[in-house]
Amino acid sequence: MASPQWTRADALALDRDDVLAPRRDGFELPPGVIYLDGNSLGALSRRARERVAETVASQWGEGLIRSWNTHGWIDLPARVGARIAPLVGAAPGTVTVADSTSVNLFKVLAAALRLRPGRKVILTTAGNFPTDVYVAAGLAELLAQGHEVRAVESGALLPALDDRVAVTLLTEVDYRTGARLDMRALTGAAHATGALSIWDLAHSAGAFPVDLAGSGADFAVGCGYKFLNGGPGAPSFVYVAPVHLAGLRQPLNGWLGHAAPFDFSPDYRPSPSIEAMRVGTPPIVSMAALDGALEMFDGVDLAALKAKADRLFDIFTAVLAGRCAELELLTPAEPSRHGSQASLRFHDAYPVMQALIARGVIGDFRQPDILRFGFAPLYLRHVDVFDAAEILADIMASGSWDQPELRLRAAVT
Numbered sequence: 001m002a003s004p005q006w007t008r009a010d011a012l013a014l015d016r017d018d019v020l021a022p023r024r025d026g027f028e029l030p031p032g033v034i035y036l037d038g039n040s041l042g043a044l045s046r047r048a049r050e051r052v053a054e055t056v057a058s059q060w061g062e063g064l065i066r067s068w069n070t071h072g073w074i075d076l077p078a079r080v081g082a083r084i085a086p087l088v089g090a091a092p093g094t095v096t097v098a099d100s101t102s103v104n105l106f107k108v109l110a111a112a113l114r115l116r117p118g119r120k121v122i123l124t125t126a127g128n129f130p131t132d133v134y135v136a137a138g139l140a141e142l143l144a145q146g147h148e149v150r151a152v153e154s155g156a157l158l159p160a161l162d163d164r165v166a167v168t169l170l171t172e173v174d175y176r177t178g179a180r181l182d183m184r185a186l187t188g189a190a191h192a193t194g195a196l197s198i199w200d201l202a203h204s205a206g207a208f209p210v211d212l213a214g215s216g217a218d219f220a221v222g223c224g225y226k227f228l229n230g231g232p233g234a235p236s237f238v239y240v241a242p243v244h245l246a247g248l249r250q251p252l253n254g255w256l257g258h259a260a261p262f263d264f265s266p267d268y269r270p271s272p273s274i275e276a277m278r279v280g281t282p283p284i285v286s287m288a289a290l291d292g293a294l295e296m297f298d299g300v301d302l303a304a305l306k307a308k309a310d311r312l313f314d315i316f317t318a319v320l321a322g323r324c325a326e327l328e329l330l331t332p333a334e335p336s337r338h339g340s341q342a343s344l345r346f347h348d349a350y351p352v353m354q355a356l357i358a359r360g361v362i363g364d365f366r367q368p369d370i371l372r373f374g375f376a377p378l379y380l381r382h383v384d385v386f387d388a389a390e391i392l393a394d395i396m397a398s399g400s401w402d403q404p405e406l407r408l409r410a411a412v413t
Helices: 008-016 046-060 064-070 073-088 101-115 130-143 154-160 183-192 284-297 302-320 349-358 382-398
Strands: 095-097 121-125 148-152 165-171 196-200 219-222 237-240 341-345 364-366 370-374
Touching: 008 302, 008 382, 046 064, 046 284, 064 073, 073 095, 073 219, 073 237, 073 284, 101 130, 101 165, 101 196, 101 219, 101 237, 121 130, 121 154, 130 148, 130 165, 148 154, 154 165, 154 183, 165 183, 183 196, 302 341, 302 382, 349 364, 349 370, 349 382
Parallel strands: 121 148, 121 165, 165 196, 196 219
Antiparallel strands: 095 237, 219 237, 341 370, 364 370
16 A cells, blocks of 8 residues: 555645635535445435435326426437537447446447457456456357357456457456456557457446547446446346448337337338347336436546546545554556556455444445455545545554454345
8 A cells, every 4th residue: 555645634624725615516415425335326416316205296196197398308328428528538429328237238248259260269357347247258158159158357458369369358447356457558458369349337427527529448337326326226227339430239228218119110220320239118217317417527628537536536545554464455556557446465354344334434245355445536525535545544454344243244244
């Protein structure tokens, strides 16, 4: 960990000068809680709550089915996608919102494999988020054409690229460690061997600037309920590079992916746009929550967002440095190599996290021994992470985490 260098007075001074500080007022944060789990579930914004209430009471309650037209429900996936596009460096018309991250991953992976019919390897990282690997393995089994999922350590990705690789399936920020891959370099390397690239942005979108277009990424998917704050189970977004939109085919031929869905044609003809990635009827209430939440990013300088996230990381790790030698920092310290997260390893991580939660600091635990803390710059203050680190240091020094009741595992960790 870095050497200690911050005081609480320093953190308060940074909060006074923080250009993002007014954004915090737009979130409904419970008193007495320091919330460091926005990388799992973002906090509730007032706009999301208001949009849900208005959608239910007025649009559904009064407008009824007319709201598909009068309130533009039918086009909401495209409008929400257009809000997300600048956050991930995507061109207009290349992002839409539909389904879950897992379903969208299935769709783009199938589309990518169709574009590389002679290649059979899906290259990913060892320890990638399990769902991504499950989806890839399941699709390979379903296709029954000899595809295989090859997982290597992140440092071995470049040597593993050869003319058998159809697609690289990579998560930009590792969900456990917070380590960040170099999207531009790895996408370029994939293209140099004739492979396509898919990026999972679950821990990227809304946390720091992403540059899908500039990096040349072919496809991407991302989560609506983490740093984008869309609420539990919020729909996912999906990106397709412009070069792949013409003739785009994905295997879930649903009616709203049709070029003319209300013709009710017996034959499927995919939309010529990103809307070909849609399948069924969109979940309007949850999509309205996501749309409202995204208003919190209006006018935000993403470079300032990243700079604040890095300061939050520095303060948190510096306070712990020298005081908690038993905690191993897994997250790379260099700003270009980490997301908005700090992960610490400790052999009894689970009861430590439960002790923190009991003291009002909410992070989360990942098997087998990882304490994970997310830094959401829109609503976290510098003094929040300072105080959280102080509480963690106190818990470690006192040994108060070592209680039988804190070892009882909940269903969700």
